[in-house]
Amino acid sequence: MRAKTLKELAETLGLSITTVSRALAGHEQIALKTRQRVAEAARAYGYVPNTAARALVSGRSGFVGFVLPVRGPNLVDSFLGEFITGLGEGLVAHGSDLILATAAEPQAELAVLRHVVESGRADGVVLNRIAEVDERVRYLSGRSFPFVAHGRLLDDGDGYHWLDTDGARAFGEAFDMLYELGHRRFGLVTISEPMTFRHLRQDGLDAAIARRGDPEVTLEVATAPRFDREARIEAVNRMLCGPERPTAIIGLFDELALTVMEEAARAGLSVPDELSVVGFDNLAASAYAPPGLTTFDASIRRAAREIAGMLVQVIENRPDQPLTRLIRPTLVARGSHGPAPGES
Amino acid sequence: MRAKTLKELAETLGLSITTVSRALAGHEQIALKTRQRVAEAARAYGYVPNTAARALVSGRSGFVGFVLPVRGPNLVDSFLGEFITGLGEGLVAHGSDLILATAAEPQAELAVLRHVVESGRADGVVLNRIAEVDERVRYLSGRSFPFVAHGRLLDDGDGYHWLDTDGARAFGEAFDMLYELGHRRFGLVTISEPMTFRHLRQDGLDAAIARRGDPEVTLEVATAPRFDREARIEAVNRMLCGPERPTAIIGLFDELALTVMEEAARAGLSVPDELSVVGFDNLAASAYAPPGLTTFDASIRRAAREIAGMLVQVIENRPDQPLTRLIRPTLVARGSHGPAPGES
């Protein structure tokens, strides 16, 4: 026999609903013997508390929300899977579940978020793909609703909780490594969307160049819309076929770097002998694309796990100081970088 | 000003809670004028119904559940991301959200599922990675709780709702294609876990071989545990270095086929000149691994979208005939297959 409700369980035990509820919650005021008896009966009858009722009275749903980004037809990367897995792993310790709402179209993303928040579906939400100026952050901050962002705004303003991978540092490291291999003509393939990470990474690169103070160093930047494959290929080719072709090209992220490698191969350019390529993300495909893309591991899964932990903390303690965390990406050295042409 | 509850909204309008509730639900018995007035006020005051209260009284949570599979440290594939995205896309039309529960360890997966079901968190669930004999299917069937499986049991028994990709057909097609290219010595790399798709795909291959009725055709099968990379490599190498090396090797799925390509490259075997390789899944990495893995597209995302649609139907109509759907995978011909060695 199964007990579906607290009432049934209480009747079976000859106790009141109150007592059973408190016993299961482990209140000290209930006699230890009673608590044990109740716990055992609950297990025996397979009692599981009703989430809706609990949420209604406590005002807490026990869920963490995430709005699924709208995606184009082809998703190459395992980003979402890793991110979700990480969130799940981080949440399981706390007993929360994840609720995923989908926006039918990109414009609806804020509306969906608002709906999730206002309907009390979630106690806190996770944001990713943070834009330079992000209306979601403004909305949630204004409502002082718990959230943690994966990524940062361009202007941090009043403060909010975030976790980010240190792209600036990685791009600085990439430059230093390539500079020491003799490269002087650099290329950067970036995107035209107003995403903050674009600035941070390029700033890191610029800073490293400035730090080196070598007037010989040049940086050519190619820009294309993120999801327009054609435009991206064209931008890359313009760089590869230009008069002063860079000897080292850095992709803002792996997908761009992989395009560089593909187009280089098509143009008969040898990587890494004639051209070094470095990416950022460490997609699965990057290991397979010959000669293996040198990149930085963003450890999405670990980041998501930590984000979940931060969010739980925010929900429970409402800290007034922003929690922030900068993860250091690790270099994954594969075959796509080497000495500049002409160097031994 | 915002109206958080029906009561607030009702007071503002000078109506009863009942009327407002019915008006928002679009009941005919409420005067059209009133309905419009209420709808407008709801929009103006940003009223969003409380999910928990609604779920409590209606007995429906409006959620579809999915238990996140426990995963090893390295996930290469974008399977999960595509699957989730597809589910989300399928659900958004119906206004449901997805709830994801995570199991801390593989053994806990059934317990987590049970918890999701018993707590009323979800109105229906999606199952994947179906094993030959699957306790989750038995549990849900026994409770007659709505669910749709991605994949099948070995023995369909009483019937349940499922969607599957027709691996048998794909493997038959793969054989036919390779046979016509002159291949006679075939290899199959498979896994040792009791997953149904392993049988279905191999059965499809066996059937195609039998249909051809050519006594020259041989099939060598190598088996390794799914998540043990070392063992897999060893099994592949045993096949590649055996006395009667196959000229065409089919991987049960892309990851296995990619391993074959990697090991072939390491052994100095040219693909496709000396060895043809075919996979199944069409991972992103498969396009990048030279010379491009010929494989079948399992269109996970589309499958998931349809599964979501089926589940919605099951939740609403409780059909007594099992809904079943077999998706035909499409061949993605790339560079890893060609004429058998010795054929022109």
Added chain:
DNA sequence: CTATGCTTTTGAAACGTTTGCAATAGCCAG
């Protein structure tokens, strides 16, 4: 002016839990 029938609105119960406050039982000291 009342009875009738129809349209529109409302009061109140219910869903299953948590929790403030009150009640009861048990025990010791006076």
Added chain:
DNA sequence: CTGGCTATTGCAAACGTTTCAAAAGCATAG
């Protein structure tokens, strides 16, 4: 044996919604 204290337990309200049954409004017919 009684009063008073503490250790337990229970009553009842509340959370925000849906829905049944019934009331109110209102026009038309008798």
